[in-house]
Amino acid sequence: MNKQIPLVAKHTYLSRIKKKSFWWLLVAPFAPVLVGLVVGLAVSYFSSDKTANIAVIAPAETRQAIKQEQKDLKLQVNDQVDEKAAKKSLEKEDIDAVLIVKNDQGTLLTQPKSEEVDTSKLKSFLSSLALSEKAAKYKLTQAEVADLKSPFQLTSKVQDKNQSKDSEAADTVKQMLTMAIGVLVFIIVSIYASIIGNEIANEKSSRIMETLLAASSAKAQYYGKIIGVAALLLTQISIYVIAGGAAALLSANASWAKVVAPYLSALTPGFWFFTLALIIVATASYLVIAAIAASLVNDQSQIAQAMTPVSMLSLIPYVVALSSSATSGSNTFVKVLSYIPLMGQSIMPSQLANHYASWWQASLSLILAIAGLIFLLHFGLRLYKKNVLSYSDENITKQLIASITPKRFRTKK
Amino acid sequence: MITVSHLNKTFGDHQAVDDLSFSIEKGEVLGLIGQNGAGKTTTFRMILDFIAADSGAITWDGQPISEAQRSQIGFLPEERGLYQKESIEEQVLYLAALHGMDKQAAKEALNDWMNKLQVVGQASDLVQTLSKGNAQKVQMILALIFKPTFIILDEPFSGLDPVNAGIFMDTIKELKKQGAMIIFSSHNMDNVTEISDHLVMLKKGRTVLQGEVQAIRESFGRTRLYVEAPNYSAADYAGMKGVERVEQQGAGFRLYLQDEEAGHAIFDEVTKDGYIPAFSQQPPTLAEIFKTEVMAHE
Numbered sequence: 001m002n003k004q005i006p007l008v009a010k011h012t013y014l015s016r017i018k019k020k021s022f023w024w025l026l027v028a029p030f031a032p033v034l035v036g037l038v039v040g041l042a043v044s045y046f047s048s049d050k051t052a053n054i055a056v057i058a059p060a061e062t063r064q065a066i067k068q069e070q071k072d073l074k075l076q077v078n079d080q081v082d083e084k085a086a087k088k089s090l091e092k093e094d095i096d097a098v099l100i101v102k103n104d105q106g107t108l109l110t111q112p113k114s115e116e117v118d119t120s121k122l123k124s125f126l127s128s129l130a131l132s133e134k135a136a137k138y139k140l141t142q143a144e145v146a147d148l149k150s151p152f153q154l155t156s157k158v159q160d161k162n163q164s165k166d167s168e169a170a171d172t173v174k175q176m177l178t179m180a181i182g183v184l185v186f187i188i189v190s191i192y193a194s195i196i197g198n199e200i201a202n203e204k205s206s207r208i209m210e211t212l213l214a215a216s217s218a219k220a221q222y223y224g225k226i227i228g229v230a231a232l233l234l235t236q237i238s239i240y241v242i243a244g245g246a247a248a249l250l251s252a253n254a255s256w257a258k259v260v261a262p263y264l265s266a267l268t269p270g271f272w273f274f275t276l277a278l279i280i281v282a283t284a285s286y287l288v289i290a291a292i293a294a295s296l297v298n299d300q301s302q303i304a305q306a307m308t309p310v311s312m313l314s315l316i317p318y319v320v321a322l323s324s325s326a327t328s329g330s331n332t333f334v335k336v337l338s339y340i341p342l343m344g345q346s347i348m349p350s351q352l353a354n355h356y357a358s359w360w361q362a363s364l365s366l367i368l369a370i371a372g373l374i375f376l377l378h379f380g381l382r383l384y385k386k387n388v389l390s391y392s393d394e395n396i397t398k399q400l401i402a403s404i405t406p407k408r409f410r411t412k413k
Numbered sequence: 414m415i416t417v418s419h420l421n422k423t424f425g426d427h428q429a430v431d432d433l434s435f436s437i438e439k440g441e442v443l444g445l446i447g448q449n450g451a452g453k454t455t456t457f458r459m460i461l462d463f464i465a466a467d468s469g470a471i472t473w474d475g476q477p478i479s480e481a482q483r484s485q486i487g488f489l490p491e492e493r494g495l496y497q498k499e500s501i502e503e504q505v506l507y508l509a510a511l512h513g514m515d516k517q518a519a520k521e522a523l524n525d526w527m528n529k530l531q532v533v534g535q536a537s538d539l540v541q542t543l544s545k546g547n548a549q550k551v552q553m554i555l556a557l558i559f560k561p562t563f564i565i566l567d568e569p570f571s572g573l574d575p576v577n578a579g580i581f582m583d584t585i586k587e588l589k590k591q592g593a594m595i596i597f598s599s600h601n602m603d604n605v606t607e608i609s610d611h612l613v614m615l616k617k618g619r620t621v622l623q624g625e626v627q628a629i630r631e632s633f634g635r636t637r638l639y640v641e642a643p644n645y646s647a648a649d650y651a652g653m654k655g656v657e658r659v660e661q662q663g664a665g666f667r668l669y670l671q672d673e674e675a676g677h678a679i680f681d682e683v684t685k686d687g688y689i690p691a692f693s694q695q696p697p698t699l700a701e702i703f704k705t706e707v708m709a710h711e
Contacts, residue, residue, distance in 0.1 A: 004484075004511055011507050015499070207494030211555055214461055214488035215511035217480065389463055 004216040008224020012199060013231045025191060026236055051076045052115040055086035058101035065129055066099075073121055104130055181279065182321030182346045188233065188283050189314040190307075193290035196229045197303045197310075200294035200388070209388055218385040223377075226287050233283065274362045275349040281369040282345035286314055288376045295387040296399045317346035339365050341372025414438050415460075415563060415594055420469035422455055422618075429455040431618040433469070435611070437594040439562075442585065444609035444626070445598045446699075448707060451615040453598040454491055457565050460596075461488060473563070484512055487561030491568045491598075493552050495540045501527075501551050502536040505558060512559040519558060526554045530580055546577050553581065557588070564588060566597035570604050582608055602700035612699075614706060621706050630696035633705075635673040637698075641665035641691035642683035653679055665691055 096114040293306040338347040351357035422430040509519035614622035655675025
């Protein structure tokens with residue numbers, strides 16, 4: 001009988017992976033990023049296309065310095081030096097802006113149809129120019145000027161019993177992790193709960209379930225489908241990991257990689273193990289819940305209704321992950337939730353990364369998640385057996401509640 | 414041998430199956446008949462362990478049916494269902510594998526079965542492109558491809574034209590010859606009469622008739638008489654002793670008798686001048702018995 005589980009898993013896996021929808025699924029998470037990138041590039045291309053025509057009314061040295069840097073400042077400095085004439089040109093909208101610099105004070109005048117002037121860049125340049133002029137006036141050396149320009153350095157550290165880590169990197173990582181894991185699990189659960197829901201609902205609505213159950217057991221169908229869909233998820237993750245690894249290798253010397261590397265180095269292999277293990281166990285648990293909900297469906301039109309409670313459930317850790325980010329993760333309620341199966345995967349990793357939880361606490365969270373998954377698998381099998389051949393007009397949620405009441409819980413072994 | 418003993422099943426207050434017992438020997442066909450909701454499909458579902466019986470026992474050669482034996486039961490469900498977006502071959506091979514059949518053997522058997530059941534199309538055709546009749550044939554192949562020794566067919570002839578129903582009947586007869594134990598349900602009493610060795614008639618879960626088909630018919634007496642005799646009209650027959658009703662049927666008349674003894678006097682009367690083309694005294698048809706029993710228990 002155990003031979004049937006791999007057969008069902010293989011059939012579920014192959015029939016899904018052959019569909020175009022699975023390959024769209026691989027690309028889909030990147031679609032918003034790609035669209036954003038294209039839009040960003042387009043905006044950047046068109047905005048950098050034109051430079052602002054500006055009249056600079058300033059001492060000759062200042063005017064000359066700005067003219068020399070006009071390309072970097074995205075300005076076109078015209079020949080006007082008379083303030084009144086320049087203002088008149090601005091009124092007529094013949095030019096985009098007038099910059100007046102007097103006694104270390106500057107005023108930038110623009111008109112409604114002006115091309116955009118990068119004021120922060122211009123301000124920074126003018127400040128630097130003013131500083132250089134003052135340094136020359138006070139006869140300071142170049143080293144003294146550089147010293148004056150350097151900002152104050154503040155480094156904060158968290159003192160841990162066992163170790164101390166660079167808190168700046170860990171803080172950033174924590175913020176990113178709580179967001180990323182919460183979003184990731186929510187997206188994965190939404191997509192794969194829908195897949196397993198479709199698989200079961202399709203077989204129920206097409207009435208092929210009786211043929212399948214005559215050839216195999218409900219147990220083989222139940223476990224086979226969960227394993228098949230989980231294998232699809234692992235395929236998707238593997239493709240991302242391989243693609244990500246290849247991208248990392250190819251761009252090892254890229255500037256963005258150098259920026260990201262110090263942050264990632266704050267996360268140890270142990271951290272990655274617990275995080276991935278918690279995500280996998282939690283996702284499997286949600287798949288089981290989705291399978292239970294799908295077994296109550298009569299036809300395809302009820303899938304969305306059946307999957308709503310699953311999505312709502314997966315939304316809770318997502319919201320908690322966001323709020324724990326705001327409360328720095330030291331909140332007692334958040335700490336308790338980090339041990340609860342179906343919730344811990346979104347909270348415990350950030351707790352761990354920020355030393356709010358130790359390794360043994362993370363281990364406990366993982367053990368509880370695995371125990372929860374085992375319970376759900378057994379509990380789900382009983383409900384699946386009970387519901388997979390029954391067709392009811394009742395509301396899905398009502399059916400689910402009725403299924404778990406003791407009186408109606410009598411199912412065959 | 415499959416033995417069902419004192420099987421009971423209730424759904425809430427509704428008694429779906431009430432103290433049902435029967436057995437099927439090797440090479441025997443059992444017809445399970447009854448109106449919709451009589452308990453036929455519930456019985457099949459209990460044999461297949463889709464639902465648990467409240468009480469009673471189902472055994473195979475005296476032992477409870479094991480998981481391994483259960484996967485060797487060929488089953489054609491009443492509600493036909495196939496993976497519409499898969500090819501015939503893909504799903505037949507998948508189901509055959511679940512029944513423990515080797516892929517190559519299943520491929521060869523599929524080809525044989527497609528020829529035998531005269532499926533129009535190729536094994537590579539998608540199920541969604543098949544006609545209803547051909548889809549039903551594919552469903553039949555799924556039930557039979559792994560050479561099951563116990564076969565359950567729930568309404569195998571429903572929706573089939575007479576030619577295809579004939580193909581299914583021939584197939585069932587051949588499986589019977591090969592020693593398979595077959596139980597099937599049908600509303601078509603002609604088919605039941607032709608292929609069943611035994612039958613069980615259910616009425617609201619209760620068994621109202623059970624036994625060999627011919628013996629059941631005979632138990633109602635030979636009260637149906639078909640006669641073709643020159644010079645006798647419907648009025649002549651209606652006036653004869655023991656005749657309840659007369660119907661014209663083709664070149665002759667069909668007479669409904671109060672009891673089979675009345676046939677003797679009618680025979681003497683219509684043959685007094687010698688040869689007549691037809692005189693056939695038979696028990697009621699299964700369809701007539703079915704209607705009688707249904708009415709009797711209303």
